[in-house]
Amino acid sequence: xxxxxxxxxxxxxxxxxxxxxxxxxxxxxxxxxxxxxxxxxxxxxxxxxxxxxxxxxxxxxxxxxxxxxxxxxxxxxxxxxxxxxxxxxxxxxxxxxxxxxxxxxxxxxxxxxxxxxxxxxxxxxxxxxxxxxxxxxxxxxxxxxxxxxxxxxxxxxxxxxxxxxxxxxxxxxxxxxxxxxxxxxxxxxxxxxxxxxxxxxxxxxxxxxxxxxxxxxxxxxxxxxxxxxxxxxxxxxxxxxxxxxxxxxxxxxxxxxxxxxxxxxxxxxxxxxxxxxx
Amino acid sequence: xxxxxxxxxxxxxxxxxxxxxxxxxxxxxxxxxxxxxxxxxxxxxxxxxxxxxxxxxxxxxxxxxxxxxxxxxxxxxxxxxxxxxxxxxxxxxxxxxxxxxxxxxxxxxxxxxxxxxxxxxxxxxxxxxxxxxxxxxxxxxxxxxxxxxxxxxxxxxxxxxxxxxxxxxxxxxxxxxxxxxxxxxxxxxxxxxxxxxxxxxxxxxxxxxxxxxxxxxxxxxxxxxxxxxxxxxxxxxxxxxxxxxxxxxxxxxxxxxxxxxxxxxxxxxxxxxxxxxxxxxxxxxxxxxxxxxxxxxxxxxxxxxxxx
Numbered sequence: 036x037x038x039x040x041x042x043x044x045x046x047x048x049x050x051x052x053x054x055x056x057x058x059x060x061x062x063x064x065x066x067x068x069x070x071x072x073x074x075x076x077x078x079x080x081x082x083x084x085x086x087x088x089x090x091x092x093x094x095x096x097x098x099x100x101x102x103x104x105x106x107x108x109x110x111x112x113x114x115x116x117x118x119x120x121x122x123x124x125x126x127x128x129x130x131x132x133x134x135x136x137x138x139x140x141x142x143x144x145x146x147x148x149x150x151x152x153x154x155x156x157x158x159x160x161x162x163x164x165x166x167x168x169x170x171x172x173x174x175x176x177x178x179x180x181x182x183x184x185x186x187x188x189x190x191x192x193x194x195x196x197x198x199x200x201x202x203x204x205x206x207x208x209x210x211x212x213x214x215x216x217x218x219x220x221x222x223x224x225x226x227x228x229x230x231x232x233x234x235x236x237x238x239x240x241x242x243x244x245x246x247x248x249x250x251x252x253x254x255x256x257x258x259x260x261x262x263x264x265x266x267x268x269x270x271x272x273x274x275x276x277x278x279x280x281x282x283x284x285x286x287x288x289x290x291x292x293x294x295x296x297x298x299x300x301x302x303x304x305x306x307x308x309x310x311x312x313x
Numbered sequence: 314x315x316x317x318x319x320x321x322x323x324x325x326x327x328x329x330x331x332x333x334x335x336x337x338x339x340x341x342x343x344x345x346x347x348x349x350x351x352x353x354x355x356x357x358x359x360x361x362x363x364x365x366x367x368x369x370x371x372x373x374x375x376x377x378x379x380x381x382x383x384x385x386x387x388x389x390x391x392x393x394x395x396x397x398x399x400x401x402x403x404x405x406x407x408x409x410x411x412x413x414x415x416x417x418x419x420x421x422x423x424x425x426x427x428x429x430x431x432x433x434x435x436x437x438x439x440x441x442x443x444x445x446x447x448x449x450x451x452x453x454x455x456x457x458x459x460x461x462x463x464x465x466x467x468x469x470x471x472x473x474x475x476x477x478x479x480x481x482x483x484x485x486x487x488x489x490x491x492x493x494x495x496x497x498x499x500x501x502x503x504x505x506x507x508x509x510x511x512x513x514x515x516x517x518x519x520x521x522x523x524x525x526x527x528x529x530x531x532x533x534x535x536x537x538x539x540x541x542x543x544x545x546x547x548x549x550x551x552x553x554x555x556x557x558x559x560x561x562x563x564x565x566x567x568x569x570x571x572x573x574x575x576x577x578x579x580x581x582x583x584x585x586x587x588x589x590x591x592x593x594x595x596x597x598x599x600x601x602x603x604x605x606x607x608x609x610x611x612x613x614x615x616x617x618x619x620x621x
Binding site for chain 1: 332335338341342343349352355361421431435436440444446448450504549556560561563581590601
């Protein structure tokens with residue numbers, strides 16, 4: 036009855052209109068950077084229209100080869116993909132052991148993990164860098180990958196919480212059937228935890244893609260720089276070609292936006308999980 | 314007697330073996346993770362505390378200097394400045410972000426057709442690389458050609474040195490930070506709002522409670538645990554702000570945006586004073602512990618953990 040009244044209809048339209056206005060204003064910076072990346076150099080400094088008078092893609096070519104974005108993108112993809120895969124594997128393994136297997140020292144080790152979750156990254160930065168130097172891994176992909184694959188406390192915690200919710204009988208019946216603990220984990224538990232793995236996977240991928248301070252510290256060699264480090268070099272430049280820089284910025288963020296579009300539910304779940312499961 | 318003992322022993326032996334196998338499986342499964350944790354987390358934490366008492370340039374052997382690094386930092390005006398900038402940044406950033414996010418979340422918390430799409434659009438800036446976002450905003454903030462000054466000019470106002478003014482630069486960066494992570498807080502608070510039981514609101518409506526009263530008496534208590542959690546995590550993260558200040562102004566102009574982590578990074582990797590950089594790390598951790606304690610002390614008691 037209420038929903039068909041004109042007053043209600045007007046209220047709904049106003050609500051949608053205000054949300055659209057807020058969203059447009061909120062996302063305007065992203066529109067503006069895209070618009071700049073499509074403009075000719077002459078128009079970049081002259082016009083303030085959101086839709087370019089003439090759409091050109093030259094800036095992308097400049098960014099791709101002159102700014103060396105191609106190399107940075109390649110490095111970022113390789114590192115982020117390997118780290119995500121490794122994190123999933125190591126966290127699923129450890130999470131299962133912490134949740135379901137009994138062994139001496141288990142709880143103590145788990146509390147150590149929890150205890151370090153509040154420690155800021157700056158605390159571990161310098162000794163971790165020294166370890167990488169001593170292992171002769173500085174300026175290599177290993178330096179970017181190894182510290183993140185193992186020992187991700189948040190991921191381990193997330194996986195453990197999930198495995199705790201799976202009924203015990205399920206694993207026990209498999210164990211009685213003669214499957215070993217590792218087989219039980221691999222062939223029964225791991226497939227069951229796919230949804231949580233997917234959430235952890237996308238969250239890790241984004242965090243890794245965007246991470247900055249560690250790659251900045253361990254890579255000086257331009258051939259090994261990831262996008263964040265390569266882009267940050269522009270802070271030192273003068274007379275920036277803004278359209279080409281905005282094209283580089285677009286190349287750096289579009290892959291994550293595509294993943295967001297494909298896996299929006301996983302991200303929303305990830306954010307909610309971080310808040311609701313305190 | 315004897316015939317009874319046998320089955321018990323038989324049952325015991327395999328179960329002991331069983332336990333062994335469980336131990337082995339457990340250690341095997343946590344081993345890779347634990348090794349990484351020990352080498353890149355636990356050992357570095359201990360090492361940082363030790364290094365903070367030494368003079369070390371990363372190359373030569375560290376020299377034990379006691380509390381000299383702490384003394385030197387406490388006498389270093391830029392250290393205090395970076396601390397002040399970071400605290401100011403946090404104290405302004407966290408409440409504004411929480412308030413704006415709550416506002417939008419309340420607006421979105423109704424039967425909307427495109428809610429999933431709206432949520433996705435709102436977290437778009439969050440998913441973007443902070444370094445890229447920082448550069449994109451330096452273009453918007455650009456003094457001569459930036460969009461923001463163009464807006465001001467077309468309104469008949471003068472240009473503003475968003476990133477070139479000593480007084481303004483930190484706040485311009487802060488605005489970008491608020492903008493970039495707002496979506497995250499909106500999603501979280503929206504999830505909190507959606508666990509508020511509708512029956513509570515309906516009952517209060519019957520009693521004639523106004524929207525405002527219902528918001529304060531029903532909504533706020535129910536969402537308070539998540540709101541409080543969000544506040545604490547946001548505070549801890551903001552105290553570590555680094556990416557935006559370094560990309561947008563490299564800490565400048567002057568020391569206007571030289572936040573704590575940026576100065577720590579420079580101490581370590583520009584001046585190679587690893588001892589002092591580690592000391593700053595230890596101080597930062599102490600700061601986070603104290604700030605968290607204060608927030609729990611003064612706000613934690615107002616959080617309502619019963620309803621949800």
